[in-house]
Amino acid sequence: xxxxxxxLKSGSVDKGINDWKKIFVKPYxxxxxxxxTKIRIILCTGAEYEQVWFGHRFHRCCADNDLRRELALLRRxxxxxxxxxAFLKPADxxxxxxxxxxxxxxxxxxxVLAQNEPDAYVKAALDFALLEDFDHxxxxxxxLEMEYGVYAEQLVGRYTEIMPGRPxxxxxxxxxDDVKRPSDASASLATKLCTNIITxxxxxxxxxxMNVGAxxxxxxxxxxxxxxxxxxxxxxxxxxSLLDPAMTWLExxxxxxYTECYLYYSMLNDEVNPHVKKIWEAHFDIExxxxxxxxxxxxxxxxxxxxxxxxxxxxxxLLAFTDMQEANKAYVRGVLGATVQNTAVLExxxxxARLPDGYEFFKYNDAVNRAPSDVASHGVIDKYIAEAGIxxxxxxxxxxxxxxxxxxxxxxxxxxxxxxxxx
Numbered sequence: 448x449x450x451x452x453x454x455l456k457s458g459s460v461d462k463g464i465n466d467w468k469k470i471f472v473k474p475y476x477x478x479x480x481x482x483x484t485k486i487r488i489i490l491c492t493g494a495e496y497e498q499v500w501f502g503h504r505f506h507r508c509c510a511d512n513d514l515r516r517e518l519a520l521l522r523r524x525x526x527x528x529x530x531x532x533a534f535l536k537p538a539d540x541x542x543x544x545x546x547x548x549x550x551x552x553x554x555x556x557x558x559v560l561a562q563n564e565p566d567a568y569v570k571a572a573l574d575f576a577l578l579e580d581f582d583h584x585x586x587x588x589x590x591l592e593m594e595y596g597v598y599a600e601q602l603v604g605r606y607t608e609i610m611p612g613r614p615x616x617x618x619x620x621x622x623x624d625d626v627k628r629p630s631d632a633s634a635s636l637a638t639k640l641c642t643n644i645i646t647x648x649x650x651x652x653x654x655x656x657m658n659v660g661a662x663x664x665x666x667x668x669x670x671x672x673x674x675x676x677x678x679x680x681x682x683x684x685x686x687x688s689l690l691d692p693a694m695t696w697l698e699x700x701x702x703x704x705y706t707e708c709y710l711y712y713s714m715l716n717d718e719v720n721p722h723v724k725k726i727w728e729a730h731f732d733i734e735x736x737x738x739x740x741x742x743x744x745x746x747x748x749x750x751x752x753x754x755x756x757x758x759x760x761x762x763x764x765l766l767a768f769t770d771m772q773e774a775n776k777a778y779v780r781g782v783l784g785a786t787v788q789n790t791a792v793l794e795x796x797x798x799x800a801r802l803p804d805g806y807e808f809f810k811y812n813d814a815v816n817r818a819p820s821d822v823a824s825h826g827v828i829d830k831y832i833a834e835a836g837i838x839x840x841x842x843x844x845x846x847x848x849x850x851x852x853x854x855x856x857x858x859x860x861x862x863x864x865x866x867x868x869x870x
Contacts, residue, residue: 449761452708453742453753457735463524470530473722474537477544482604483768484720486552488535491730493651494644494710495529498522498703505696517744518700521737528730535723542659543591543668547602549652550587553580554607555768556648558775561782563764566638569689572627573645574782575789575796576682581779582612583675586824589831589839590668600841606772608779609841611851613787615824617799617862618678619815621807624791625684630691637763639691643706644766646686653679667830670823685791697745698756704738705757713766776843784847788862799862812863819859828857 475484502522506515536545557580561573588599588609599609630638656679660672694702711731718724742753753760790799790808802808819825828838837854846852850861 450712451760452705452712452735452738452762453757453760455735457739458732460520460524460736460740463527463733463736465527465531470527471534472531472726474535475720475723477537477540481719482548482551482602482606483555484718484723485548486555486768487714487718487727488532488723489548489552489651490556490644490648491710491714491727492529492532493647494707495525495532496651496654497643497647498525498707499529500650501699501703505700508696511748514744514748517740521740524733524737528733531726535726541595542663543587543595544597544602546587546655547584547591547599549655550580550584551603551607552648553652554584554779555771555775557645558778559766559768559771560641560645562774562778564638564641565635566630568628569630569638569641571796572685572689573641574786575791576649576685577779577782578612578787579615579618579678579682580612581783582615582618582824583678585609585611585840586615586671586675586827588841590671590827592839593827593831593834594665594668598839598841603841605841606775608776608843609839610846611848611858612783613789613862614851614858615675615678616816616819616822616859617790617812618681619812620681620791621811622681622684624793624808625681625688626794627685627688628794630689631693632691634691635763636757636759639702640706640709640763642686642689643702644710646683646690647706649679649682649686653683667823667827671827674823694756695749697741697749698751701738701741701745701753701756704734704741705760707734708738709762710766712762716765717767717769719769780844780847787848787851790862799864822859825857825859832857 499522502518502525506518509515509518554577557573557577561570561577564570564573584599584607591597591599603609630642653676656672656676660669660676663669663672708731711727711734715724715727715731718727745751745753745756788798788800789796790802792802799808816822832838832855838857840854848861851858
């Protein structure tokens with residue numbers, strides 16, 4: 448049943464303040480918990496971080512201390528929610544195991560959003576970065592098995608295939624090519640939610656790698672985190688540039704709170720874990736109070752009604768991971784077969800073979816990747832193959848891209864070099 452959160456009753460923001468026992472909750476069991484429960488937690492932790500970060504930026508650009516106090520209260524409660532979610536992660540789940548969850552989220556969330564995205568331009572942006580996160584999952588999975596003897600297919604529940612995407616070595620582009628066309632007020636509510644959600648999710652991944660990469664136990668792993676963290680910076684630029692830059696601070700606040708309400712309501716309806724389901728329900732109620740407060744502040748300071756920002760506020764189709772495994776696998780395979788050789792050209796995309804010889808992509812990629820043997824994403828696979836004879840994958844059928852089907856040699860040319868036959 449579709450709902451309009453503005454029409455639901457809510458309590459005061461103060462009622463969202465909890466004591467330590469309610470904030471520090473029992474963590475999930477990494478061996479028993481469904482992989483999609485784990486990625487729901489990562490996703491909503493990222494949404495909370497985005498809201499907190501946005502609130503701090505708003506606070507620093509606002510001169511009205513009465514408004515800043517309202518923002519401080521909202522932000523404090525959001526921080527408590529973020530901590531409750533972040534501490535659901537158990538202490539015995541290591542950095543790399545958590546990373547597999549981050550990358551599974553990136554793949555399955557992007558695939559789900561892309562399959563439901565009405566805007567062709569936004570869908571193309573999702574498809575493009577999807578293949579890059581898919582490759583990251585493969586690189587981290589090989590490192591995990593090589594250094595810990597853990598098969599990532601067990602961590603992802605075999606919901607998500609693990610095999611090469613657009614090779615990470617090919618993803619390093621000149622910064623100008625990560626900036627896309629922004630949306631505007633005419634975008635559908637589904638598109639606005641999509642761009643807000645995917646930006647928050649990728650930003651959460653970028654932040655995680657920025658903070659944990661240097662703490663990894665091996666130099667090879669540290670180098671891999673360093674490299675992929677740079678791609679996550681590109682992805683945050685890529686997705687963040689799709690957001691509407693004309694929105695005011697208070698309009699943005701309203702949209703942030705609406706996005707969180709939508710996410711928590713979606714997770715509540717999709718969750719299979721009773722313990723976590725109760726958290727989604729509690730957080731949805733808290734976010735309702737934040738949404739109503741944001742509408743109140745918009746009216747007080749900008750003399751606008753919430754309907755001027757979100758004209759039809761009934762939730763569109765809810766975000767769901769349950770039972771999407773097979774559809775996602777088929778979707779990723781289709782995008783791989785059709786677009787793996789693509790790269791970005793300013794606001795658009797094209798096959799790398801169509802780029803002129805002196806294009807900035809080649810200059811930048813060659814500058815950071817002077818020798819493939821020095822590139823960590825290639826080095827991980829190269830080392831794994833040297834030790835095991837073939838790479839580690841979980842693929843249910845042969846790879847849809849012939850050039851990426853060889854398990855005895857890592858391909859460093861797909862999406863990066865211009866085959867003479869394609870010129």
